[in-house]
Structures are given as structure tokens and as C-alpha cells.
Amino acid sequence: MTADFQSALHPAGPQSDQIALVWWILLAVSTAVMVGVPGMLAAAIRRRRVSNGQSSERRLARAVGLAVGITSVVLAGLFAASLAVGKRINSYRDPNGLKIAVTGNQWWWEVRYRTTSPNEGFTTANEIHLPVGRGAHIELRSNDVIHSFWVPNLHGKMDAIPGRVNTVWLKADRPGEFRGQCAEFCGLQHAHMALWVVVEPPDAFEHWRRGQIEPSHEPAPGSDEERGREAFLSLPCGLCHAVRGTAAFGQVAPDLTHLATRRAVAAGALPNTRGHLGGWIVDSQRIKPGNRMPPMAVPAASLPVLLTYLESLK
């Protein structure tokens, strides 16, 4: 019925797995209580005998004491279990882990892969790739309001708070595409602030990573793509967006260098197809009212080549 690519009940990594374990324990205990208490209630109201007098009160006191005792022991047990799991999750580290800086913006995610060598790092948006089995250390920041980074299949959420850096480790045990979504109300388009986490085998990840490091695709002279690039550069796009290898190096909007490799546009609002891209550029305010990309007056003649160019940004 519901999909399982954004679900706390379908763990794909060690941390979410541990959390799911906590959940099943809590659910089992709760189910017992949910049967027990209404059961006792039913018994109490079905019972037609009125009891009073000292001895009956004493019996009741013993029963209440016992029930409170059992409750306390169960609660203490749950506390211990929760603490143990919390500790295990927090102590997860991977010395070989990737370093990724994720920054929340109203209403999209900037993703920077950081390395020690400057020419190996790169920036993308709304999409994270991870190799199976290797940890990633995520640094969370925000450029405006509080957001919350949440990929339920992999881990619980962690807030991105302006002026602070929060960190969290992600690790996936199986390949798959998982969706995450901003979980802290962040204004008008809070509903459309998603990102995809693509978990792939190490060689596929390496291939992707190599591709992302490259500057943007260079169009053949005289092609539609080249005319599209001219259109792109003559419009204000480059004030906000960057396309590495061109004169567009805006920093306040998603990096478009490898736009065509991404699954979705506008933080999960639309699938990444030519039609949707065109719709987005012409009238993004109808699709995602209030988003920070103003309506663009793209000349009708340039739109097709502009789209061809954007689609070539592999």
C-alpha cells in the first residue's frame, strides 16, 4: 500500500536497523499493555460484586502496588534497552568514511563531497550517493532557518540549525534508492524539500564520483547544445546557479553541473524529465509556490535549446 523507499520500517543500514529493533520491542510491550489495561477495565466493570471493608482494601492496595512495581520494572527495562541501542548507534564510526557537508536552504539541500585534495571535491544538490558498506560522515548546516535531515531507511533525523554544525553517520548495507525529506517545518515549501540517497556497489559509486568531479559537458561547436548554453549564459541563470566549466558560478541555488544525472528536480518536487524541466523554468512558482527561483522570461525560441543543453549536463 505505502511505498517503502521512505520508511522507518524498512531499514537498509545498521543504525536504522537498531532503531527498528527498538521499535519492535516497544511495540510488543505496548501491545501487551494495550490488551492488559482495557482487559482489567473490562473485568472491573463486569464484576458485579461490591467489596468493602478493611481486608478488601488491603488486597486492592497489594494489587495496585504489584501493578506499579511491574510497570516500573518494565519501564526500567525499556530505558536500559533504549540507552544501549543509543550508545551503539552513536559509537558508529568508519575511519575510511566519506565526508559530506549537507546544507539546508529554503527549500533544497546543497551537498558537498569533501576530500583532502581540493580537486577531488564537488558540489551537487538534492542527491547523495553512497557506496554499499562504507560509512559517510554528514555535517549538517543551514543557511537560513532550521531544517531537519531525515532519511528514515538509513537513520533517524538530525536538525540543521543555523550557527551550528550537527553531525551524523550514515551507512547502508544494501543497494537501493531511498528518499529523505526535511522534517522540521521550514516555511512555505517545507513539503517539497526532499532528497534522494542512492546506494550503489562501490564501483558504480566510484564511476558516479568520477563523473561528478568533472566540469560540465562541453557542447560540440554549432550544436543545439551550444546554442542552449549561450541562452543559459545570457539569461540571469548564472547569477544563482553554477555550472562548472562555464561563466555561471552563482552560489545561492542548486549546482547544475551534472543536473542530468539527478533523479528529480526542485528537491523532489518533479521527476527529472525534459517536460518537467521546461515547466519548472517557465513557471516554477506554480509548481512550488514561494520557492526562491523567480519566474524566468525565457524567449520561446531559446527554450528548446536551453532544455537540450540542460539535458546534456550528464
Added chain:
Amino acid sequence: MSPPGAALDSQADAAALRAAWSNRRGFYGWITEVDHKSIGKRYIVTAFVFLLLAGIEALLMRLQLSRPENGFLDPDLYNQVFTMHGTTMMFLFATPVMEGFGLYFVPLMVGTRNVAFPRLAAFSYWMYLFGGIFLYAGFVTNTGADAGWFAYVPLSGPEFSPGKRVDFWAQMITFTEISALSTAVDLIVTILRMRAPGMSLSRMPLYVWAMLVQSFMIVFAMPAVMLASSMLLADRTVGTHFFNPGETADPLLWQHLFWFFGHPEVYIIFIPALGMISSIIETFARRPVFGYPAMTLSLIATAFMGFGLWAHHMFTTGLPPATEAFFTAASIMIAIPSGVQVFCWLATLWSGDICWSTALRFVLAFFALFVAGGLTGVMIASVPFDTQAHDTFFIVAHFHYVLIGGAVFPLLGAVYYWFPKFTGRLLSERLGRLNFWVTFVGFNLTFFPMHYLGLKGMPRRVYTYTPEMGWGALNLLATCGAAILAMGGLLFLGNVFWSMTSRRTAGNNPWAAATLEWAADSPPEPYSFQELPAVSSREPMWSEAHDLAHVTGLAEDRRQTLVTSTVSARPQHRYSLPGPTLWPLLAALAVSSAFVGSVFRPIWVIYGAILTFFALLGWFWPKDYWE
């Protein structure tokens, strides 16, 4: 047998008392009223009007979410609607309705004739009313708050919420908190100093205990949020930087201040409901609630612990692990006093002689609903699990189970239970049963699926979602549930209107209950008791109903009542209470002018303070009713 002249004497007494305690009729009488019963009723009726508004807002949201990519509400309106819904429910319905019941019943239950500070009670009502009107005036002029009911900075700050919307919200907080604080102080003094002779602390009805504990919680919790909202307002209107991360302020300060109030707030709503449950169970199980000392200690323990949980709303902000462990432990522990109370009530029902009524039905539903909400509460006290559940529909489900199941169901039960005292008429039991079942089914259909939606990744406060997420079916189910729940609400209103016009009168003690409010007439005379009662047990109407002792020697030509000692309620002196006056209204208007004006021009803080000074001067001007 009383001597022959006694009946005549008693009629003359009643006439004198009525002359001393009643107020002019008409509009002027209405705005100068200081009788706790009138003010309590006003509070309750106003709160139910706000409940209706918040309910309509809830239905709008449910309609918008009933299918993916619905275009019924745009995001701007949706954000206003959910903010107004939460704000209204918490600040304009739940807290005030509990205050209203407290104002009405605490003096009756402790056997006195008014609250300790009747003018303060009137002032508190006006502040509440004006705050609510102010917020809704904003909403209908497209200035509805839209940053959520906890208005996290920096989203609610001047940079990301320009315009006046959040100002209206922040100022409404100050209005309602002043009102709540006034009532709390009033009830504390009434409870501690005006109980019937003989009603020592250990003979106080559990409902009165609950209101005492709740009032103390208000006194400690509300200043934090008033401070926070005033700091936010200062950031927004006069350019301070309390919460501006650009000036190295930490946005988490807001969260700490807000939740230091916000978590106790849940108990401020919930503890009075516990008192109502005790009253109703005691009456319909025909025996005193089992374990009185354990019950009162649990109330007090809940209140103390309630102040040590606030950071469990912040488990995803990156708190240090030791802090998290502390707040987890505290949040889990608070289940113990709740457990004690549940078990004591079960023991009461077990050993009692149950007679069915709609009031009892609503209270018994509490056992299922509140236990469910409490269990999800224990779940999300666990940090690892909370990092998944936090800010999702799982949380939405959790707190509706706690607040509706834990407080609104008992509250509806309390309306069924005390309606005859308010009006002299009984609500229809037949309609009541229907009302109950429709509400119960509607509630569960609406909120139960939300647990699952949250685990399946649906964050709260989203105005829409795409079809691929697969959340459509359960959301549609929840929307249908909400429609049924709304029908339950209509049945309730129908029952109230139908019964108000019915001819059948209820009598003073229709349920044969044990506490003193049932010794008064239904509805009570303005002076409540012709002779102030004196008690010698916890259940005076059961053990002493036929010859309830009473106090003599109070003046009948003025509003006089008795002050007793704090612990053992020994009579200490007579106390004359002020009569009708316009000053509370004028003072409330003056304070409101400062609050409303300063949203537009900061200088109004000063103008309003001057006006308030004159209003207070009039208020405290020596008058002749002091002995």
C-alpha cells in the same frame, strides 16, 4: 424538627443574600460581573467557541490532505490554518476551558461563595477574550500566524517572517498567559484559604487537588513563554537580537524557553482532566476513589517531573548524550505516577458498584485512549526511536491521543456530569450514548492511521505529498474519520441545545454525588450557599448529607465569606468580597491597548502603561465594602 419560625427566617436570609450578591441585569450587569460562576461559564462557552473554530481548521487540513497533490488550500493558507489550529487548541481552548471549570467548581467544591479575587477573575476573562479576538482579527485580515504553534526561530524571526503575522501570534501568547496566571493565583488562594471549615488538605476533593497542582504549574511555567514571546516580539519590532543567529545568538534558546513552558503545558491541560476523572469515577462507582494519598502524591509528582522533560522535544537538535539520557529517564519515569492513578481508578471500579452514564462512558474511554497515548509517549522518550518519529505524523497521533483521549474525553464526560449544576437540566443520556460512540469511532479512525503514516515517512506540517509516497489511502481514511468526529461534535452541541430547552429539572444532586458543589442549588444562587457548609469528612454529601453542619454569624447584607487556615481549614476571619465593578474591564482594555498598539508602534507600551496605571488606580481606590 426545626422550630416553626425557621422557614420564614430562612426565606428572609435568602432574600438578603440575594440582594447582596446579585448584580444588575442587562449589558451593564454583564460587563461588571465578578461572580465566579458567571465568569467560569463565560470561560467555558468562549473556549468551546474556539474549539469549534479550531475544529473547522482541522477539517480544512484534513480535506487538503485527503488526497495527494490536492489543490484545496495553497501552502500559504495551509500554514496559517495549521498554526491557528494548534495555537487555538492549546492557548484558546484547552487551557482556558480547564480554567473555566476551575473557576466555576473550585469555590463550590470547597464550600465558599466566590473566588478570593473576584475582580482578578473578571480581568483574566477579559484578557483571554481580547487575546483570542486579536488573534482571529489577524487571521481574517490575512495576518494569520503561520510559523507553527511553537514558532521556532529563526523562521518566526523578522528575516524569514516579515509582516505582522507572527507579531499577532506572539502578542496573543502574552494575553492568554496573563489571563492564565491571574486565574492560577486566584485559584491557589481560594483553595488554600477559603475552604469550608473542617476541609483540611487531606479532605480536599481530588479535583480541587488537581486544580491546585495545575495552578502552581501555571505559575512556574507561563513566565518562561511570556518572556520568550516578548523577546521574539522585541526582535521583530525594535530590532533586538535575542534569537538572531547572524549575531551569534543561538536559536536553541527559543526552544529551551518555549518547551520549558510547553511541556508543563501538556500537564496543565491534563491534570485538571485527572481531577474530573476522579470526581466522575467516585460518583459512578459509588465509593471514594481508592488510594487518596497515592492519588494526590501522584499529581504532585507529575507536576514536579513535568518540569524536567522539556528537552525531549529537542532530541534531534544534537544534545549531548548525557543530557539525552537524563531526559529519557525523566520522560519514562513520569509514566509511573500516571500508572499509579490508572491502577487506583481500576481498583475503585473493581470494588465499586458501577452505575452507567454517559459521563462514565467518556471517562472509561480515557483508559484505552490515554493508555495508548501514554505508551507512544514512552516510545518517543527513547532517543533512538524518537529520531525516527519526531516531527512526523506519529507524533501528531501521539499527542492527539494524549490530549483528546487524555483531556477532551474526560472534559466531555465532565460536561455531561456537571451540566445539571450549570443549568439545572440533565443532558439526554440517549443522545449522549450516540454522541459518545460516534466521537470514539471518529477519533480512532482519524488518528490511529497517523501512527503508521509517520513510520512510513510522512512528516507533519506538509501541505501536500506526491502520489508515489503511497500515503493517500490512509490519509483519506483519516479524513473520513475526521468527518465522523465532527458529527460527534455536532451531536454534542445538539444535545446541549436540546437539553437547555427541556423542562425536566435535575434537582440539586441528580447523581447522588459526594462533594459540596452538589449541596448548592442547580443552578446555584449567586451566593452559592445560603449557609456556608462545614465538613468533617472527604465525602460530606455521603456521610453528612442530611445534616451538613454550617457556619453562622456571617453578614448577609454584604458579600461576606470565611477565611480558614491553610492546612486544617480552621475558621480564621470573615472576608468581604468586592461586588460588581467596571474596573477589571477597563484595566483589561488598557493593558490590551498596550499589547495591540505595540505590535504597530512600540511607543504604545508607554501609552498603555499610563492608561493601565489609571485603571489600576480606580480598581484599588478604597471602597466601603471593606470592614
